[in-house]
Amino acid sequence: MTGYDAATSRPTIFALSSGAPPCAIAVIRMSGPAAFETAERITGMALPEPHRAALRRLRDPASGEIIDEGLLLRIDADRSVTGEPLVEFHCHGARAVVGDLQQILARCDGVRAAEAGEFTRRAFMNGRMDLASVEGLGDLLAAETTLQRRTALAMMGGQLGRQITAWGEKLTRLAAHVEASLDFSDEDDVAGQGDDLSHLAEGCRAIADEMRAALDKPMAHRLRDGLRVAIAGPPNAGKSTLFNALVGRDAAIVSAQAGTTRDVIEAPVALGGMAFVLADSAGLRDATDEIERIGVDRAAALVEAADIILWLGAPDAQPAAQGRLLQIHGKADLLDASAPPPGGIAVSALSGEGLDVLVTALCRAAGELLPRPGDYALSQRQHDALARAERAAREAAGHRDEILIGECLRQALAALDELTGRATTDAVLDEVFSGFCIGK
Numbered sequence: 001m002t003g004y005d006a007a008t009s010r011p012t013i014f015a016l017s018s019g020a021p022p023c024a025i026a027v028i029r030m031s032g033p034a035a036f037e038t039a040e041r042i043t044g045m046a047l048p049e050p051h052r053a054a055l056r057r058l059r060d061p062a063s064g065e066i067i068d069e070g071l072l073l074r075i076d077a078d079r080s081v082t083g084e085p086l087v088e089f090h091c092h093g094a095r096a097v098v099g100d101l102q103q104i105l106a107r108c109d110g111v112r113a114a115e116a117g118e119f120t121r122r123a124f125m126n127g128r129m130d131l132a133s134v135e136g137l138g139d140l141l142a143a144e145t146t147l148q149r150r151t152a153l154a155m156m157g158g159q160l161g162r163q164i165t166a167w168g169e170k171l172t173r174l175a176a177h178v179e180a181s182l183d184f185s186d187e188d189d190v191a192g193q194g195d196d197l198s199h200l201a202e203g204c205r206a207i208a209d210e211m212r213a214a215l216d217k218p219m220a221h222r223l224r225d226g227l228r229v230a231i232a233g234p235p236n237a238g239k240s241t242l243f244n245a246l247v248g249r250d251a252a253i254v255s256a257q258a259g260t261t262r263d264v265i266e267a268p269v270a271l272g273g274m275a276f277v278l279a280d281s282a283g284l285r286d287a288t289d290e291i292e293r294i295g296v297d298r299a300a301a302l303v304e305a306a307d308i309i310l311w312l313g314a315p316d317a318q319p320a321a322q323g324r325l326l327q328i329h330g331k332a333d334l335l336d337a338s339a340p341p342p343g344g345i346a347v348s349a350l351s352g353e354g355l356d357v358l359v360t361a362l363c364r365a366a367g368e369l370l371p372r373p374g375d376y377a378l379s380q381r382q383h384d385a386l387a388r389a390e391r392a393a394r395e396a397a398g399h400r401d402e403i404l405i406g407e408c409l410r411q412a413l414a415a416l417d418e419l420t421g422r423a424t425t426d427a428v429l430d431e432v433f434s435g436f437c438i439g440k
Helices: 035-043 095-107 118-125 131-141 146-156 159-183 190-215 220-225 239-247 290-305 355-367 380-398 402-420 426-433
Strands: 012-016 023-031 054-059 066-075 086-093 111-113 227-232 265-271 274-280 308-311 324-329
Touching: 012 095, 012 118, 023 035, 023 095, 023 118, 035 054, 035 066, 035 086, 035 095, 066 095, 086 095, 095 111, 118 131, 118 426, 131 146, 131 159, 131 402, 131 426, 146 159, 146 220, 146 274, 159 190, 159 380, 159 402, 190 380, 190 402, 220 274, 227 239, 227 290, 239 265, 239 274, 239 355, 265 355, 274 355, 308 355, 324 355, 380 402
Parallel strands: 012 111, 227 274, 227 308, 308 324
Antiparallel strands: 012 023, 023 086, 054 066, 066 086, 265 274
8 A cells, every 4th residue: 555646646644633632522534545545454444435424443553452442434535625535533532542543644654644734735736625715714713703704704615716706707708709809800890890899898897897896895904813993092091991991901001190101002802793903002292201202103103003093082182094083082980971072982991881882883983894794805815816807807998909908808817816726826825824723
């Protein structure tokens, strides 16, 4: 037994695909051309029918020693996630059982431990998943909030892939029309050629508009990394107290002395199923010493780069910034109840008054900046490739020369192939799969 496929020279791989032991049940997955033969050697019996679990004793083929008793699952190549023969050992999750079984597998000819993301990479190479779906799976594995999970499932489920396929089919039909027109250009009259060019321009423009609509959607980086929320205002406005209340712990030093916070303090938090990165910083004022001036400059830069600003200063002193600004009236427990401040949200971080209203407003603002639940979100790589496709399609709509139109359509199709992975580099693939864990 060699364990290698003559056509691909791929070894059979294995890995622990469940949680680290000790645990109740451990799942060790094995994929590759020698998977079935290796499993038969370890169990000493024929494999069960495909997709049916069977109880088997797991032995060391060299000594015959019984390692464990568990379930064996066989999945044929045409139905497996990797596109290869696949076996799963469902054994007890003791460290000794898992460790000994992995050592036995590693000693088998043509079998080795899997690298990070190698199962999914084989699924991609064997056409089981396109690159967009692979990236969605990576996002799902890293999901920490409900919205991250929903968006990742949309990508993993092929929502973007189906849209790319539809664009590719439309562009291919237009390209075929251009080729046919060039082949029979001597037989076309001038009027007919003008009609064809108008039809081509209209089709290219419509596809470019659809791509632009996808490009204008919120991107994945805010969803993955969290929306950046800056808590800003003058010194001693209650910024650090509000920061601690939202984070749920004493992350920032609170003092009645103005100017206590000198540096930017950040903390991730999930609110309403969405990820945020809250940031507390120095109060905005004319600094009196060099260290405070550095802190004020950093606070100003933080406000400028924030997606959402919680402003605790006077309404007429609101900073000019690109992000969404929410006017906050802090220390609501000290405000005159008979004359509430106009506009904004009154909050007392000490008593909790208004915090629920603030969180609701924060989530509402975030909802306008994040993908809609169940919709896909483009990564920077995907956004760049789709932007190239959109530019090429729009350029095609502006040309009057069929040769130039055909070249633009070719460039647009090539950019779409980068999105799905039909045409990409090993460096891109290495980067995509680098974030996967071993066993996936």
